[in-house]
Amino acid sequence: MYPFSEGSYAPRNGWYVAAFTSEIGEALLSRWILNQPVVLYRKADGTAVAVEGRCPHRHYPLGASKRVGDAVQCGYHGITFDSGGKCTFVPSQQSVPGVYSIRSYPLVERGLWAWIWPGDAGKADPSLIPDMEEIGFGLDGYRSEPFYYHEVDGRYQLLNDNLLDLTHLGYLHSSSIGTPDDAATPEERDTNERRVRSRRIMRNTKRQAVSEGRIDFDGPIDRVSGMDFHFPGFHAGIGEMLVSEGHPCAGEVLNSSRVWHAVTPAKRYTTNYFFAMGSIDHKGVDEMIEYLKPVLAEDMFATVEIEKIIRTMDELPPELMLKSDGTAVLGRRVLQKMMDAERADA
Structure with a gap:
């Protein structure tokens, strides 16, 4: 895609700014990052987290859903995911399918910014964030x-x-x-x-x-x-x-x-x-x-x-x-x- 070669858009393995730190609070903050919906919020202890913003059940936007403690509950069918992306509750059944999870993104607050790594989480080295x-x-x-x-x-x-x-x-x-x-x-x-x-x-x-x-x-x-x-x-x-x-x-x-x-x-x-x-x-x-x-x-x-x-x-x-x-x-x-x-x- 212009001005890069065919199939190239943007690097995924790198630290990007997802939000100003002042934007992230108890409320769910929706943001698209590299063509993926992401939800940012702070847990009760103040830690900022970033998780996938799409429920895997019917693709409902989790940013339009609600907090339940430190978890996010889908506003469509009540399926709930903790801050690490693990599904913890499915209202319509007692067991939680093993495939039910959403992605959790590496997120680091430094300076005025919350930095997200959209690519391979195993390569997310915080030392690669620009030096303040x-x-x-x-x-x-x-x-x-x-x-x-x-x-x-x-x-x-x-x-x-x-x-x-x-x-x-x-x-x-x-x-x-x-x-x-x-x-x-x-x-x-x-x-x-x-x-x-x-x-x-x-x-x-x-x-x-x-x-x-x-x-x-x-x-x-x-x-x-x-x-x-x-x-x-x-x-x-x-x-x-x-x-x-x-x-x-x-x-x-x-x-x-x-x-x-x-x-x-x-x-x-x-x-x-x-x-x-x-x-x-x-x-x-x-x-x-x-x-x-x-x-x-x-x-x-x-x-x-x-x-x-x-x-x-x-x-x-x-x-x-x-x-x-x-x-x-x-x-x-x-x-x-x-x-x-x-x-x-x-």
Whole structure:
């Protein structure tokens, strides 16, 4: 499935964000993850769990059912499953068939996020979750908050591509967080087995519209902008504004922020999209909750409209690539390699 090889959609053996930790409570939370219905909730002791969201009897959605203690009781015929997926009660008979169970998913809470492993549970190593220090979460002096969750009508890789090519900031987001220098400035890339990193350092550059009235400085500025893609679906961004060289206060940090985009496949053509932010400007975090809503709406609009085109055309022409596509191409290749390895092991 575009842009991957035939039969490829998204890697299954990897940690994806299933929810913000603040979303998970006593009530059943329904979410589609890699084309499977999933239910998340907290047990009485506070532990968050994730189980299959489909009753094996008549495929009734367990997310539309109810809690009975720490178990989930299907709202259709009362069949009940514990938090590990084992069937414990069938109202219409005394014995429980041995085949009656639902899947239980590895789920780990770390940072603002609940991380789920949709693939082979035996390979679910929590050390593969992105390192919180590396992604810039929990830095001294930063206030970090979850902002939004959206289910976007576009395949997961379209949002990955969006975040792997930040040249769009100066055009799709020209009235808010970007300037033409986001595209014109050369990109520095660094990769390892866990992530692809991109950085742009813009010297003596034009300030973004978002900084007007928020930064008490009128002189020349330098900007650092970048994104780290932690496979298979987490993007950690950095944004810093400093006083430019030649000024008596050169190098002074005017603002520093981190943004986190979690991109989790929902169904084949829809995506769970989670956005969070941290900043040294604590008051500014509250202001950004409203300010960034239309910015993310622009990204989602682009994703939805591209999805409409690629799903409607009888034959999709090949992409005409640019130098700026290098990071996105690296990301695609890694994901394709992950999917190829899964097929080889099947």
